[in-house]
Amino acid sequence: MNLIVYVSDALRTDHVGSYGARRVRTPTIDELAATGVRFDQAIAAAPWTCPSTTSMITGLYPHHHGYLHWDAALDPAIPTLFTVAAAHGYTTGSFVFDENYLFKGFPDANVAGTSETLDGVVEWLRAHRSEPFVLWFHSWATHMPYDILHAERKEWLAAKDAIITGIQSGDAAALAELREGYARSVERSSETFLAAFLEELDSLGLREETAVAFVSDHGESWGERFADKEAVKGTYHMHGATVYDEIVEVPLVVSAPGKIEPGVVRSQVSLVDLTPTLLDLAGAPLDGVDGVSLVPALEGSETEDRDAWVVATDAGRVSQLALRRPPWKLTVHVESGEEEAYRLDRDPRERTSVPDEVPGELRERVYAELEALEQPELTAEDEAAVTARLTDLGYL
Incomplete structure (x- = not known):
């Protein structure tokens, strides 16, 4: 069975029809959910992309894998979705929002191009259609600022600054415009990007032999948690600085026509469960990690809520630890x-x-975890580099 993970960055559950949204049209996502299994309470392991995505591919929580900023080093002994799949004969590849960030230097991630258009991934699918594959597609179509390609750096940064200025102003009209822009981006992501992606799978005859996981790495906010709007300095303060549910509760749908019966899982799961689940579907189970396989839940077995840790970071260190x-x-x-x-x-x-x-x-469980917490050692030069990278990406 082929495996595809389609990540819609910064997608809130309350902006997806199958999760209850009424003013945003997402029929393609909703149809995927109707023909697959929708997880009602899926919790991201971190409130921003870098540590959250690493948790998604390793099955480990951020304070266990240690990849807390873009220039961190992941222990090569830690298995990932890509390394395990490759060892079992799968071709692996990924398409990312910026090749200087996501999966840079990760073994077997095989970054093949940008996810800002579908051109590259369509070519990749056509080239590898006759062999078992694992494909990761990380779209920034729902990441602020909206309607502008990240590759258009000058315009992208200017639009991001305009959004932050609008939030800082506290102007209701500016906030309404921002929310409307986000809603439009969600609709476009569903009905343009995801729809075309799935149509390509259909045209290649791959849908019946492919498990597709549709997910987000975290949610989004618009400065509503800050009494002083001037404190909102960048994207980090929209997602990254807090661990409230609008940031960490995310959509998760797993669809495999003919192999997984439609259903809804009401119990809480974590995104650290994603890779163990996918590898289990592929016949390459991953043990010894924080996550567990959700295949029994996909098959209709009753499951109980599992504890979900959420780890916030600041300047490359753990800043908040939450247990949901x-x-x-x-x-x-x-x-x-x-x-x-x-x-x-x-x-x-x-x-x-x-x-x-x-x-x-x-409380005892949380403080036991805190007592065992090992913070990374960062020099002043390291901290400056972390800040520079986050600034370049618009987070600060």
Whole structure:
């Protein structure tokens, strides 16, 4: 069975029809969900692309794989979706938003080009249609700023700065325009990019022998968590600086016509489960990682909520550690020790923190993890390099 992961960066669940959106049209995503298995509570392991994606391909949480910034080094002994699949005879390839960032230097990721258009991936699929393959397609069509290619650097950065200025102004019209632009980008991503991608699979006769995972690496916000809008300095403050559910709850759909019956999984899962699940489907199970195979859930077995860790980073170090265990979510700010706790069934928007009500077992679990936390050693030069890379990418 071929494996495809289609990532729609920064896609919020509340902007997808099959997850309850009413004002955004996403019929292609919704049809994929209707013919596959939709996971109702899929939680990203981190609130921004770098550590989250690495968790997706390793099955490890960020504080366990240690890849916390773009110039970090992933331990070569850590298996990934790509290395395991390649070892089992699969051709592997990926298309990314910027070849200077995602999967740079990752063994067997075989970055083959940009995901800003479908031209390269169509050629790749045609070239490898007759052999088993694993393909990763990471689209930035839903990542701010919208309607501008990342490759058009000057215009892209200017549009990003205009968005940040609008948020800082606190102007309601500017925020409404931003949200409308995001909604349009989601619709275009669904009905132009994903639709054409799936049509190509159909035309090549690959749909019946391919498992497609549609997912996002994290969600998005528009500065609503900051009382002082001037504190929103870049993309990092839209996703990256916080671990609220609008940032870490993501769509996840797995579709394999003729092999996976349609269904909905209500229990909580983590994106660290993605690679163990896909490799299990491919007959190459991955053990000894934080994630587990969700194949039993895909086959209709009842499953219980699994704990989901969420790890925020700042300047290459862990800054927040959160454990989401429905109905609770407890976040500890590593440096200050400040706690935020939310009873999600009563307070789904995480407005009122009630740390005094957190069950003792949950708090003990979080602090045991904190006690074992090993922060990476970064020199002043390293920190400057991390900041420069994030600035180049528009995060700061």
